[in-house]
Amino acid sequence: MSLSGKVGLVTGGAQGIGRAVVESLLNSSVKVAVVDLNQEVGNECQVQLDAKYGEGNCTFIQCDITDGDKLKDAFQRTVDLYGRLDYVVNNAGINNENDWEKTIQVNLTSVIKGTYLALDHMSKEHGKSGGVVINVSSMAAFLHSPHQPVYTATKHGVIGFTRAIADASLLGDYGVRINVLCPAFVNTPLLHSVENEANMGKFVKFKDDFKQSMNKFGVLQPPLIAEGVMRLITDSGLNGAVMKITCSKGIHFHTYEPPSA
Numbered sequence: 001m002s003l004s005g006k007v008g009l010v011t012g013g014a015q016g017i018g019r020a021v022v023e024s025l026l027n028s029s030v031k032v033a034v035v036d037l038n039q040e041v042g043n044e045c046q047v048q049l050d051a052k053y054g055e056g057n058c059t060f061i062q063c064d065i066t067d068g069d070k071l072k073d074a075f076q077r078t079v080d081l082y083g084r085l086d087y088v089v090n091n092a093g094i095n096n097e098n099d100w101e102k103t104i105q106v107n108l109t110s111v112i113k114g115t116y117l118a119l120d121h122m123s124k125e126h127g128k129s130g131g132v133v134i135n136v137s138s139m140a141a142f143l144h145s146p147h148q149p150v151y152t153a154t155k156h157g158v159i160g161f162t163r164a165i166a167d168a169s170l171l172g173d174y175g176v177r178i179n180v181l182c183p184a185f186v187n188t189p190l191l192h193s194v195e196n197e198a199n200m201g202k203f204v205k206f207k208d209d210f211k212q213s214m215n216k217f218g219v220l221q222p223p224l225i226a227e228g229v230m231r232l233i234t235d236s237g238l239n240g241a242v243m244k245i246t247c248s249k250g251i252h253f254h255t256y257e258p259p260s261a
């Protein structure tokens with residue numbers, strides 16, 4: 001399936017999982033807006049991607065996604081620059097149990113805003129031609145741990161929101177498929193925040209429990225997560241799907257039992 005001529009937007013795209021996703025999209029000839037808070041890492045990312053994929057194929061947009069107006073502008077700038085929008089990956093996330101309200105804003109509220117903005121630009125309801133949204137949750141939504149209660153709550157929230165809005169998209173004939181991705185531990189800068197009291201607050205004392213889980217379940221590399229994202233984009237049968245990626249089972253899907261009366 002050729003994705004050439006399509007346009008994507010990835011939040012938190014300057015490093016870690018988001019950066020791997022951006023590169024997979026560029027490898028498939030998708031033009032990409034890299035929306036990220038970090039100016040320095042974003043600038044470096046732009047230089048490196050221009051050198052690797054050629055100028056004009058991606059653009060770094062500095063944006064704090066918790067600022068609703070700035071997020072709206074980032075979507076509009078993407079459409080103004082590339083003429084359309086087809087894929088949105090709401091990936092940016094933080095792990096901050098000290099400033100837990102910020103964690104809710106970044107990990108959940110901004111994912112909801114990003115999904116609604118994606119629908120504004122892609123839904124047939126607004127005369128657009130459809131697309132795909134992928135919201136990044138975590139295996140933490142299935143196997144909770146004592147060192148990140150609010151992070152865990154946000155990742156549960158992302159799954160609930162995504163499954164419900166995916167149903168709305170289907171019933172409302174929006175033409176937009178909306179799926180959720182739940183990676184286990186991935187080797188990115190975020191993972192190293194477990195030892196940092198500024199992030200973990202009083203739960204830092206449970207870091208050994210976290211490390212034991214990492215040893216038990218293993219650590220994935222970002223390109224496998226990007227492979228999962230590309231599958232969610234290209235498999236036209238997937239809407240409201242909950243993709244899990246783990247060391248033991250690789251890319252697979254969570255199954256829900258139908259509710260009984």
Ligand SMILES: NC(=O)C1=CN([C@@H]2O[C@H](COP(=O)(O)OP(=O)(O)OC[C@H]3O[C@@H](n4cnc5c(N)ncnc54)[C@H](O)[C@@H]3O)[C@@H](O)[C@H]2O)C=CC1
Pocket residue numbers: 011012013014015016017018035036037038041063064065066091092093094106136137138139182183184185186187188189190191
């Ligand atoms: N690394 C891991 O083990 C796992 C990560 N995840 C999730 O994957 C997503 C990406 O995580 P990583 O790549 O590991 O993290 P990371 O910390 O390496 O990268 C996150 C990116 O998001 C950006 N960002 C943070 N706050 C932002 C804001 N307010 N506005 C715009 N950009 C912002 C950062 O500048 C950074 O470039 C997150 O949602 C995370 O919760 C899920 C499961 C496992």
Ligand SMILES: CC/C=C\C[C@H](O)[C@H](O)/C=C/C=C/C=C\C=C\C(=O)C/C=C\CCC(=O)O
Pocket residue numbers: 095137138139140142143148151183184185190191192193194195213217218244246247248249
């Ligand atoms: C300081 C922590 C920072 C970042 C890491 C994040 O918290 C990340 O989102 C947390 C991931 C937690 C993963 C937890 C469990 C992983 C489990 C497995 O890998 C496999 C276990 C079962 C698979 C069975 C199934 O597929 O259902």
